[in-house]
Amino acid sequence: MQDSTKPVAKTPQKIREKSISERVATFDEVVLGYQETEALEEALRCLQCKNPVCTSGCPVGIDIKKFIYQITQKDYSGAYFTIKEKNNFPSICGRVCPAEYQCRKTCVFTKKGSPFASERTINIHFLERFVGDFGMKNDLEIASKFDEKFGDKKVAVVGSGPAGLCCAGELARVGIKVTVFESLHDTGGVLRYGIPPFRLPRNILDFEIGCLKELGVEIIPNFIIGRTQMLDELFQEGYSAIFLGMGAGVPSFLSVPGENLGNVYSANEFLTRVNLMNAYKYPEYHTPVNIGKKMIVIGGGNTAMDAARVALRLQKMNGIPPATTIFYRRTEIEMPARRLEIEHAKEEGIKFEFLVQPVGFSGDENGQVQKLRCLKCELGTPDSSGRRKPVAIQGSEFDSDCDLAIIALGLQANTILTSVTPEIQVDKYKDVIVDKETMQTSMRGVYAGGDIVGGEGTVIEAMGMAKKAARSIIQYLGEKA
Amino acid sequence: MQIIEKTILTETATDRITKFKIQSPHIARKALPGQFVVLMITEKSERVPLTVVETNPQAGTVTVIVQEIGFSTKLLGKLNVGDSLFAFVGPLGHPTEIKNYGKVILVGGGVGIAEIYLVAKALKEKGNHVVSVLGARTHALLILENEMRNASNELYIATDDGSYGRKGFTTDVVNELLSKSRYDIVYAVGPIPMMKRVADVTKPHQVKTMVSLNSLMVDATGMCGGCRVTVGNEVKFTCVDGPEFEADLVDWEELIKRNKVYVQKEKHLCKIAPNQ
Numbered sequence: 001m002q003d004s005t006k007p008v009a010k011t012p013q014k015i016r017e018k019s020i021s022e023r024v025a026t027f028d029e030v031v032l033g034y035q036e037t038e039a040l041e042e043a044l045r046c047l048q049c050k051n052p053v054c055t056s057g058c059p060v061g062i063d064i065k066k067f068i069y070q071i072t073q074k075d076y077s078g079a080y081f082t083i084k085e086k087n088n089f090p091s092i093c094g095r096v097c098p099a100e101y102q103c104r105k106t107c108v109f110t111k112k113g114s115p116f117a118s119e120r121t122i123n124i125h126f127l128e129r130f131v132g133d134f135g136m137k138n139d140l141e142i143a144s145k146f147d148e149k150f151g152d153k154k155v156a157v158v159g160s161g162p163a164g165l166c167c168a169g170e171l172a173r174v175g176i177k178v179t180v181f182e183s184l185h186d187t188g189g190v191l192r193y194g195i196p197p198f199r200l201p202r203n204i205l206d207f208e209i210g211c212l213k214e215l216g217v218e219i220i221p222n223f224i225i226g227r228t229q230m231l232d233e234l235f236q237e238g239y240s241a242i243f244l245g246m247g248a249g250v251p252s253f254l255s256v257p258g259e260n261l262g263n264v265y266s267a268n269e270f271l272t273r274v275n276l277m278n279a280y281k282y283p284e285y286h287t288p289v290n291i292g293k294k295m296i297v298i299g300g301g302n303t304a305m306d307a308a309r310v311a312l313r314l315q316k317m318n319g320i321p322p323a324t325t326i327f328y329r330r331t332e333i334e335m336p337a338r339r340l341e342i343e344h345a346k347e348e349g350i351k352f353e354f355l356v357q358p359v360g361f362s363g364d365e366n367g368q369v370q371k372l373r374c375l376k377c378e379l380g381t382p383d384s385s386g387r388r389k390p391v392a393i394q395g396s397e398f399d400s401d402c403d404l405a406i407i408a409l410g411l412q413a414n415t416i417l418t419s420v421t422p423e424i425q426v427d428k429y430k431d432v433i434v435d436k437e438t439m440q441t442s443m444r445g446v447y448a449g450g451d452i453v454g455g456e457g458t459v460i461e462a463m464g465m466a467k468k469a470a471r472s473i474i475q476y477l478g479e480k481a
Numbered sequence: 482m483q484i485i486e487k488t489i490l491t492e493t494a495t496d497r498i499t500k501f502k503i504q505s506p507h508i509a510r511k512a513l514p515g516q517f518v519v520l521m522i523t524e525k526s527e528r529v530p531l532t533v534v535e536t537n538p539q540a541g542t543v544t545v546i547v548q549e550i551g552f553s554t555k556l557l558g559k560l561n562v563g564d565s566l567f568a569f570v571g572p573l574g575h576p577t578e579i580k581n582y583g584k585v586i587l588v589g590g591g592v593g594i595a596e597i598y599l600v601a602k603a604l605k606e607k608g609n610h611v612v613s614v615l616g617a618r619t620h621a622l623l624i625l626e627n628e629m630r631n632a633s634n635e636l637y638i639a640t641d642d643g644s645y646g647r648k649g650f651t652t653d654v655v656n657e658l659l660s661k662s663r664y665d666i667v668y669a670v671g672p673i674p675m676m677k678r679v680a681d682v683t684k685p686h687q688v689k690t691m692v693s694l695n696s697l698m699v700d701a702t703g704m705c706g707g708c709r710v711t712v713g714n715e716v717k718f719t720c721v722d723g724p725e726f727e728a729d730l731v732d733w734e735e736l737i738k739r740n741k742v743y744v745q746k747e748k749h750l751c752k753i754a755p756n757q
Contacts, residue, residue, distance in 0.1 A: 183702050185521055185528075185568040193704075222570040224702065228507045249704040253716065260709055260716065260735050262742040269705035277527070277699065285525045286553060287699070288746035367738025416702060416721070 012119065013042040015126055024316045024348050027197045027280055031095070031340075039130040043071035046122050049108055054124060057106030059464030062086045064103060064124055071127060080135035083128060087463065088169040089162075089208045091136055092191060094129025095200050097460050098302070098338045116339060136207050141214075146175035153477050156181060156239040158225045158417065161189020163245035163450025165212060166463040170470035171243075172215040176477065179239070180217060183224040183416075186276060189247055191459070193276035194268070194303065196310050199341075226417030231424075231446065240480065241445045241473045244424075244432060245466060248411040248451035254298070258361030259407070262368040263290050267299070267307040267408035274310050280317065291318050292404025296372055298358055299408030300328040300335040305342060307406045308350045325351040325400070327358060329377055329390040353400075355379070357392050361405065371399045411456050431455055439469035440476075447473055482569040485542060487562050490624045497549045498592055498624055499558050500534070506541030508533075508571045514599040515577030515693065515725060518543065519701045521568035522560065527553050530698045530720075532596040532670075533572060543569075546595035546624070552750045573701050574724045577691075579603045583610065583665040586658060587633070588651050588679055590616040590671020594625050596693060597670050601632040610634050612664070614654045616671065620645035651675065652682045659686040666691065669728065673737055680728035690728040694719045697740055710736050 016032040017023075023030050034042065052065040063082050070079035083090045097103075103124045104110065104117035111118050134140075153176050157164045160182040168178045186192050187209050191200060213219065225231065234242055251266035253259055270289065273279040277287035295315070297308040304326055312324045326345070328335060331354045335342060346352070355377040362371045376396035379388035413430040425433045425442040432441055432448040439447045449465030451457055486502035508518060512533040519528045535544040549558040560566075577600050585604055589597040594615050605611045613633040617623040618641045630636050637654045638646030647654070652675075655667065659682070667690040669679040676692040683690040696708035696719040703721035710717055713730035717723065 183570065184700065185524075185570070193700075222568045223507070224570065224573075227572060228511060228570070249702075251704070251706050253706065255716075260711055260732075260739065262739055266706045269699060269707045272699055272705050278525070282746070283750050286556075286750065287527045288743045288750075290742060290746070366741070367735065368742070414703065 008044050009041050010045075012045065012121075012123055013038045013126075015123070020347050023198065024313055024322070026317075027313060029201045030198050030344060033133060034126055034130045039071055039127060040074070042123055043068045043127060046072075047108065053106045053108065054103045054122075057103040058086075059102065059458075059460045060086045060467055062103075062128070067131060068122070068124070068127060071131065076131060076134045077138070077140055079131045080140050083131055084135070086467075087460075088166055088211070089463070090128050090132030091204045092132075092162075092200060092208055093460050093463075094125050094127075094132050095204070096191070096195055097125050098458055099123075099125035100339050102458070102460065115333070133204075136204070145173060148175070150175045150474075150477060153177065154179065154239045155241045155243065155473060155477075156225075156234045157243045157245060159183075159189060159245035159247060159450075159452075160187040160209075160219060160221075161245055161247050161450065161462065162191060162459040163247070163452075163462040163466040164189070164243065165209060167243045167245060167449065167466035167470045167473075168217045169212050169215065170467055171473060172212065172217045174474055176474070178217045180219045181223045181225050181229075182219060182221045184276065185221050187219055187221065189245075190249075193272045194306065196271070196275050196306050198309070198313070199306070224416060226420050231417070231421055231443070235445070240477055241447065243466070243469055243473065244417065244441065244446065244448035244452055245450045245462070246414045246417055246452045247462075248431075248456050249414045250412045251407070252409040252412060253407055254358055254409065256358060256360045258363060258369065261361050261363040262366070263292065263404045264361060264369050265404070265406045267297070267303045267406050268411070270307055270406050271303070271310065274314070280310075280314060289314070290404060291315060291320060292402065293320055293323060294401050295324045295404045295406065296400060296402040297324065297326045297406045297408055298328075299410075300326070300330065300337060301408065301410065302337045302341060303410075304328075304408035305337045305345050307408050309341075309345055309348060311404070311406065312348055312350055322349050323351075324349075325353055327353045327356050327372070327374065327400075329355065329357050330379065330387065331355060334387050355390060357390065359397070369402060369405055372402045372405060373397060373399050411451070413452055413455075429455065438472040439465060440472060445476065482566040484560055484562055484564050484566070487560070490546065491622055493619075493621045496622055497558060498546060498622070499549060500544060500546045500595075501557075501560075502542045502544050503566065503569060504541055505543045505569050508543050508569070509536045509541045510538045512536050512543060512572035513576035514579060514603045516572035516574050517701075517724065518545065518569060518571035519573060519698070520545075520557075520566050520570075522553065522556050523567050526556065526567065528568070528699060528701065529553050529557070530573070530695075530701055532693070534595045534598055546592060548592040551747050555751075573720060575722075577603070577668070577725060579607055581608045584663070585609045585611050586655060586664050586667045587611060587613045588616070588655060588667065588669035588671065588675075589613065589629070590651055590669075590675040591618070591622065592624070593669075593671030593675070594623075594629060597668065598625055598628055598632060600668060601629060605632055605634070612658060613637070614639070614651045614658075615646075616640070616651035616675065617645075618642065650678065652678045655679060656682045659683065659688060664688050668692075673733065673740065676728065677733040677737075680731070680733070684729060691725050692728040692731065693724045694726060694731065694736065695724070695740075696720075696736065697743070710739075
């Protein structure tokens, strides 16, 4: 096992990052990743538990103990294949997974009862990323297990976000012919339009999606299932099964006065303009985005952090003194965002106003937002999620100047397809109802996974559901064969 | 996504309106009157929403008409037969409700005439008595006169400068029509100020009036809310809840102001890259 002559580091290996002053002036990646020696040191800290509980925290069940051991043996290819058995996208997940709520939280180094992983836990996500990037650099090919009985089977996948891509990969690996239909002009779903390049560089996204094409997956952009074509038409065209991975893409708003003033954006719009349409490279790219002198982002999740960090960069890049503030109803400890992103946001100079509840916007004579009015809050009793509920304090109104506001309150189901497909049953949130074991919807041969099933979740949770659906589809096609 | 036909409908010293027939079999099969498409000219372009003017399911073509008014529409105008668009997606939005209403007034202003053409044809086929009122700044900018004449039972034309038809606005004609006779529905498409004026004119006559709104859009699939409008005190997304709404319920002031948020940026882009 471990080399007993070498002392094992007790503290985690720090991850290398771009300097703060350098990174806020660009959209380049902030976290630079481990070099080999650092990855080795970190891997050696793993206790190689007899009963590894870390894997239970991973929604796709990566054999974490094994791949970390393989790193200690410098068998990086082996580690890559160990991860790839369960996860098609290690370089993406190693970057965007909220590991402190998942695999790291179940690591034995986490203190009992802690809301997220302790500092001392193994940096599993950074190790996964190191291995994924190794595989990418060395062009390691994944062996497919083509099964001849699937040779004439076609499956359609709706949506090219994390769920759709994962499902497509799983199906293609056994030799099923997969076509992915994407409504936008580019692939990746939230990985492309939501997560900014400084968290997920586009070459990495393109590489991991490109791997699917090598497996024979066909991706058709600019094609909206439910508009351009319907589900029954896909069946008529010879698709034997369909996977729905449309996600939760409809933004929630505050429903307060003044919300439709100019320069009040949903985070989805703001981020889509910048990340998908490349508005930060305007005018080389033609889609504009406005930049305020005082920007306010409302919300406490990853989307809020992304929007604020994008906003601050746009200010920097345009010679505006950075002034971007996040307004959140609870306190820092309740923020659902990744701890690392909260730290990054603070380091980069983003201000936080906690325990505040927006009650309305007011604007200038041209209808552009000028001020945000808020109430102060205190934390009351815990709600159904176990988080203490913010309670507004009467008479505590105050105004904040803001010439651009971004609302990052969360997302709801995309109903473009379900609204025209009554055969698919949805619940009161318009999420698609599935059999939890098979992920099959109420329509025969149609399966679903990701945010369209579970509401707003994480990338890896979406992939976990997609894998489950893929197993069912393979079984379903096997029975039909 | 290949352009298979390009026709310049009208060209003056300052304005140009161009018609493109684009190969897109799926959209050609599905698009209905009132729906729109989104296109991107190059991978660096904006996503531009345009109404479907005509479809030919057999040939697999979709026709759009564009007034070359800003940076992206001028860029589009430079494309020629054989060129391909980077993206062409649809059909989007709800189709117009086509049924036998009885007597219908259709109002088209400027390039909006292109947008009521398919609706006029469909309504006439359903047995409606279709009265079309076309408006243009000047005679040279009037498009689809013959097509609209064939698609209508009665046709009226107004130009701002009086160079053709009667001098004045479409709303003058609409007001007169409504004063003389009872109509079952008015349907107006054109610049926002025109649609707002139509709403003002029809309101006292208590006739149901529908407008097709042209809010700013990005994805046009309901994902961003950039196109949101207030209709009857409710927030609606033009791209998925519309683009048609009851004119009487639209908060016009808000729409006008929201549509102006990128005016400076648009001017800047046109100035720095005029010949792209």
